Amino acid sequence: MCRFTLLLEQMYKLDSPYTWLTFQVLCRYRNVWNMELKLRPAFLGGVMQASGNKPPAMVPNKALYMTKDLEHLASFVNIPLHSPADPFDVMFAKGSLAAMRFITAVAEKDKGSDHMVEKVSRELWNRIWSRDQDICEPESFSEAGLKAGLSSSDIEELLKLAKSQAVKDKLKQVTQEAIDHKAFGFPLIVCHVDGKSLVFFGSDRFELMAHCIGEKWLGPQPEKMDSHL
Template sequence: MAGTRKVIELFYDVACPYAWLGFEVLCRYRNVWNIDLQFRPAFLGGIMHGSGNKSPGLVPNKFLYMGKDLARLALYFGVPIVSPENPAEVKGSLSAMRFVTAVAESREGRQADVENVSRELWKRIWSGDEDITLPASLSEAGLKAGLPANEIEELLQLASSQKIKERLKSTTQKALDCGAFGFPHIICHVNGKEEMFFGSDRFELMAHCIGEQWLGPQPAKTSARM
């Protein structure tokens, strides 16, 4: 059975709240669908620049809509998204994504660590309106994610290395090469073919394409009602 599992690659950046929604849904479906979920931390700034896309903050009507949209989606998906008090002042995520990349690189095969660190960073910025740029902030996220305190300093040093900078750049370029223009960017590998999906509102179609069943944003609750 393991040999027939469908690989799904999730490209994301914690700067994007919509990527958090996609992240949580795919994590919930790991044991519902027959999939091998692979996290691909990348840099949203590089995607926007490389694809020629514009930030919602540069399109006034889109920016106004985004706040209302996220409030509704937070309830629907059961993800504690709370928009920062001053979204326009949110700083970049480059340091955070290098840190996540360092975790992925140093703890290969331990996807749970990448998952937990990513989630804690999303919670800092999109639930707590907290910083994700300073080493102390990254360290706190790592501790809450369950990383050993004696390893976090090593991870912070690794995150600033040329190796990790190049790895993050390479993953971002891979997403661009696969057609990315924003996050979440999802690649499903099915029967030797790649199916690309953008956003957190394509899961019903995704399920159809990979031969699985969509049970809503919280499949465990749906199953309990059946």
């Protein structure tokens, strides 16, 4: 059985919507491919600094291209993606370290299962990339958590846990694991097969990945493809 580790960041730099696309597709393949999907929040800033990389948006032509590219990909993958009114303020001025720590807290409390990590992550992505809403304040985490199915008491506990040294250290640990895999950005997928680690970067490597692990690529919406087989 192959085991996928999706190093999932929520810094919401310009490549974060690509991570959302990858996240959504991999979640759809949970029961299609013979795999275990592990969602692992990591800190993009640490990876960029360690690798010497720079955000693609720093190159004007790349930023222009990616705006249209994301529109096409969102339609292709069938995700309601809409850029925030001020993407630079969201991605660079505000950042999302607090959101990263909150998701890490969810992951720590939800050990052994990524069910709630998936749901809360999706709600936070929807907030910022579908509805242009905040993901920095505790009230935002509470709203996302409630929509994901958490109770008020669970959220209160998670908000406290997110500020703990244990969660901060966990986020650093997973980020270091990404760096150890020679990461230079996200989305990053690490597939462990036969004692070896295969590393894939980007939201357009699914077909190649399927080939490498001996699975079939059925497109970004495998349930639709299955209905025609």
